[in-house]
Amino acid sequence: MSDLAPARPEEPVRAPRPERLASRSRNEAIVAAFSYAVILLLAFAFVLPFAWQVSSALKPPEEIFALPIQWIPRHPGLQNFAEAWKANPLGRYTVNTARLTILSLVGHILVSSFIGYGFAKRRFPGREVLFMILLATMMVPFHVKAVPLYIIFKKLGWIDSLKPLVIPAYFGGDAVFIFLFRQFFRSIPNDLDEAAEIDGCNPLYIYWRIIFPLSKPVIATVAIFSFMGSWNELWGPLIYLNTREKYTLSIGLRYFLGEYTIEYHLFMAASLIAVIPCVAIFFVFQRYFVKGVVMSGLKG
Numbered sequence: 001m002s003d004l005a006p007a008r009p010e011e012p013v014r015a016p017r018p019e020r021l022a023s024r025s026r027n028e029a030i031v032a033a034f035s036y037a038v039i040l041l042l043a044f045a046f047v048l049p050f051a052w053q054v055s056s057a058l059k060p061p062e063e064i065f066a067l068p069i070q071w072i073p074r075h076p077g078l079q080n081f082a083e084a085w086k087a088n089p090l091g092r093y094t095v096n097t098a099r100l101t102i103l104s105l106v107g108h109i110l111v112s113s114f115i116g117y118g119f120a121k122r123r124f125p126g127r128e129v130l131f132m133i134l135l136a137t138m139m140v141p142f143h144v145k146a147v148p149l150y151i152i153f154k155k156l157g158w159i160d161s162l163k164p165l166v167i168p169a170y171f172g173g174d175a176v177f178i179f180l181f182r183q184f185f186r187s188i189p190n191d192l193d194e195a196a197e198i199d200g201c202n203p204l205y206i207y208w209r210i211i212f213p214l215s216k217p218v219i220a221t222v223a224i225f226s227f228m229g230s231w232n233e234l235w236g237p238l239i240y241l242n243t244r245e246k247y248t249l250s251i252g253l254r255y256f257l258g259e260y261t262i263e264y265h266l267f268m269a270a271s272l273i274a275v276i277p278c279v280a281i282f283f284v285f286q287r288y289f290v291k292g293v294v295m296s297g298l299k300g
Helices: 018-057 079-087 090-121 127-139 142-156 163-170 175-186 190-198 203-214 216-231 235-240 249-256 264-284 286-298
Strands: none
Touching (some): 018 264, 079 090, 079 249, 090 163, 090 203, 090 216, 090 249, 127 175, 142 235, 163 235, 175 216, 190 203, 216 286, 235 249, 249 264
16 A cells, blocks of 8 residues: 555635625725825925925015915016026026036046946955945035035135035045945846956946946936036035135025015025926936936845
């Protein structure tokens, strides 16, 4: 006789009851409706100040604080933008801000991607230790480094120029951007590197011709962060720039606030001019931005 026990007949798989399926679908619908309600509420809370800014920029001064609040201006017009443009040299401030933003953006992308490639794809002694030290620098606030940096830049003769705001981007980039690039590069299969090395490619060629072109999502993410950070930068220009002709938009907006009175209609118009590029950049590259954050933040 065989020692093997006879196999038990398999029990038939029972389909879930219709009432259970209906209850599950109802619960999922309730959760989805609640989630959308919370999202809409948060979106409304974030959009409300911007909507008031747009409305105030189109109003004459007597309608801004009129009660009850008129969200849609009774006499809308673009004269506030023309007056704000003439009241202060916004054109010069915009050019200065654009120069600072573009130069910093190029430096952040090139340098941070190159360093991130080294941490992600190249093996060398102390790589993980150096990366941990790099991440630790993210914990140091700008105010702690402000005085030492000012002394260094003053001895270099860079005060009252864009050099202290631009050149550091080309010597180390930014720890956050390096982290994003490193995480994204680690998600790229190593087979590409190995195949290129077998064909005789050096690491620099692999980085520039193979890895970098595949990094459009994270490049868009870093570009958005760098653009918005440089465009809205306040502390750096406030500390290092002394000549009014060299000011950026973030400092130039301060001249719309008088000592005793504030021309809110002009201030809102000028603020809207400064905000529009950031909003436009985000909406244009939103798809790449979300994809880059997900892939560089969760993978690797």
